Amino acid sequence: MNDHDNYQSPLASRYASREMRGLFSARHRALQWRRLWIALAEAEQELGLAISDEQLDELRRTADQIDFDAVAEHERRLRHDVMAHVHAWGDVAPSGRAILHLGATSCYVTDNGDLVILRDALELVRRQVVSVVRSLADFAKAHRAVPILGLTHYQPAQATTVGKRACLWIQDLLGDLEDIDHALGHLRFRGVKGTTGTQASFMELFGGDHAKVRALDERVTEKLGFERRFAVTGQTYPRKLDFRVCQVLSSIAQSAHKFASDLRLSAGRREMEEPFEQGQIGSSAMPWKRNPMRSERICALARFVMANLDNLAQTAAQQWFERTLDDSANRRLALPEMFLATDAILALYQNVAQGLVVHEAVVDARLREELPFLASEALMMEAVAAGGDRQDVHEALRLHARAASEAIHRGEPNPLVGRLRADPSFASVAGRIDELLDPKRFVGRAPEQVDEFLAEEVEPVLARFASIETVAAEIHV
Known part of the structure; x- marks a missing residue:
């Protein structure tokens, strides 16, 4: 059967990048297992076991020769995936076959291999x-002083700036970067621990020499590029590590969902929108539609990632004693799919961030429509400073504002400014109302906050990762 006759995960076929798909591919996983078997054999030889250079050379020479059809045939017979790989490799490396997997349990390759993949996936x-972050920082800088109506409870509040709003999105991602650094810094190798974590098999191999068994654990850890390993394990590394790693993915999904939700709401207000391509169709039935497809997909995939975190919590909680196998099938689904979904989310986020569109005329019109209400206190203070009675001015403003709201609810333009100009209570400021309603008077320190945030919080982070090149994110569909 061809691919169209089989179910395929949309994450692999539609959404995730080639690089992330490659990290969780069957070939890459098998290659990590072979790296681990070679590292184990090398360290065992270095510590005195009877493993020849010829055996090691044969394993190194054939490490990339993976016959997946042979693996499948062995697994049908053996009903064991790890041993199927051992036998398939042994078929093409007969001298190395004798020392493959020496003293090891299946979790030596499966768990340590997963840890290598998780580390590389987190770095991606x-x-x-x-x-x-870099794309959003450029956007925030360019729009640092563009006034926009701020919303709380999705109701008009006070003015802010487009750049300041973008800084809120960036701040969430900076927290996520801290979480990634923490997760990578605390990621440990399972190491060489044996069947139930006691290293008993290796004690047999090395004649009860504790120092050599400890050295074996240390050397394999170093060969795979890890600085730390678990001091104690059962048969597996603690499944809470999966939860801790994927907490980071959930946090990223939360940040992306917040951004995409804000943009979807902004698109509905016609203030901001994601990039919309020349030939893109927004709706099969409504030709004028400009649906925020990318942002909606971010939210959809983010919901998937956040919901899956509970799955890993349940798996960690329900491990029995030194190990139970009900984690295996679950992790084969949850770990790759959470990473592939996060990868897809970030590709979409990058694509949108690089092409964010601000319709400044609409932004200005929306703000000016509400500004007479937002400026009420400032107008009152000016009228009082010109000699008016504070309580009389306040009452006049209250009555005019109520009448203006009723007019707006009837579908009429906001009449508040006109009513104030005609009211004797505001005669002293009538000629200055346009000046007093300049939107830039109401954004506070938002532009300066953008400058300070970018300089003090964002630029040091970007300088630390200056070697990371920003490229245009590819969106497949």
Whole structure:
């Protein structure tokens, strides 16, 4: 059957990048297992076991020769995936076959291999987050002083700036970068621990020499590029590590969902929107539609990632004693799919961040429509400063504002400014109302906050990752 006759995960076929798909591919996983078997054999030889250079050379020479059809045939017979790989490799490396997997349990390759993949996947995610931060920082700088109506409870509040709003999105991602660094810094290798974590098999191999068994654990850890390993394990590394790693993915999904939700709401107000390509169709039935497809997909995939975190919590909680196998099938689904979904989210986020569109005329019109209400206190203070009675001015403003709201609810333009100009209580400021309603008077320190945030918080992070190149994110569909 061809691919169209089989179910395929949309994450692999539609959304995730080639690089992330490659990290979780069957070939890459098998190659990590072979790296681990070679590292184990090398360290065992270095510590005195009877393993020849010829055996090691044969394993190194054939490490990339993976016959997946042979693996499948062995697994049908053996009903064991790891041993199927051992036998398939042994078929093409007969001298190395004798020392393959010596003293090891299946989790030596499966768990340690997963840890290598998780480490590399986290580093890829970090590169993607940095790229998004860089794009959003450019956007925030360019729009640092563009006034926009701020919303609380999705109701008009006070003015802010487009750049300041973007800084809120960036701040979430900076927290995610801290979480990634923490996760990578605390990621440990399972190491060489044996069947139930006691290293008993290796004690047999090395004649009860504790120092050599400890050295074996240390050397394999170093060969795979890890600085730390678990001091104690059962048969597996603690499944809470999966949860801790994927907490980071959930956090990124939350940040992206917040951004995409804000943009979807902005698109509905016609203030801001994601890039919309020349030939893109927004709706099959409504030709004028400009649906925020990318942002909606971000939210959809983010919901998937956030929901899956509970799955890993349940798996960690339900491990029995030294190990139970009900984690295996679950992790084969949850870990790759959470990473692939996060990868897709960040590709979309980067694509949108690089092409964000601000319709400044609409932004200005929306703000000016509400500004007479937002400026009420400032107008009152000016009228009082010109000699008016504070309580009389306040009451006049209250009545005019109420009448203006009723007019707006009837579908009429906001009449508040006209009513104030005609009211004797505001005669002293009538000629200055346009000046007093300049939107830039109401954004506070927002532009300066953008400058300070970018200089003090964002630029040091981007300088640290200056070697990460920002490229245009590819969106497949």
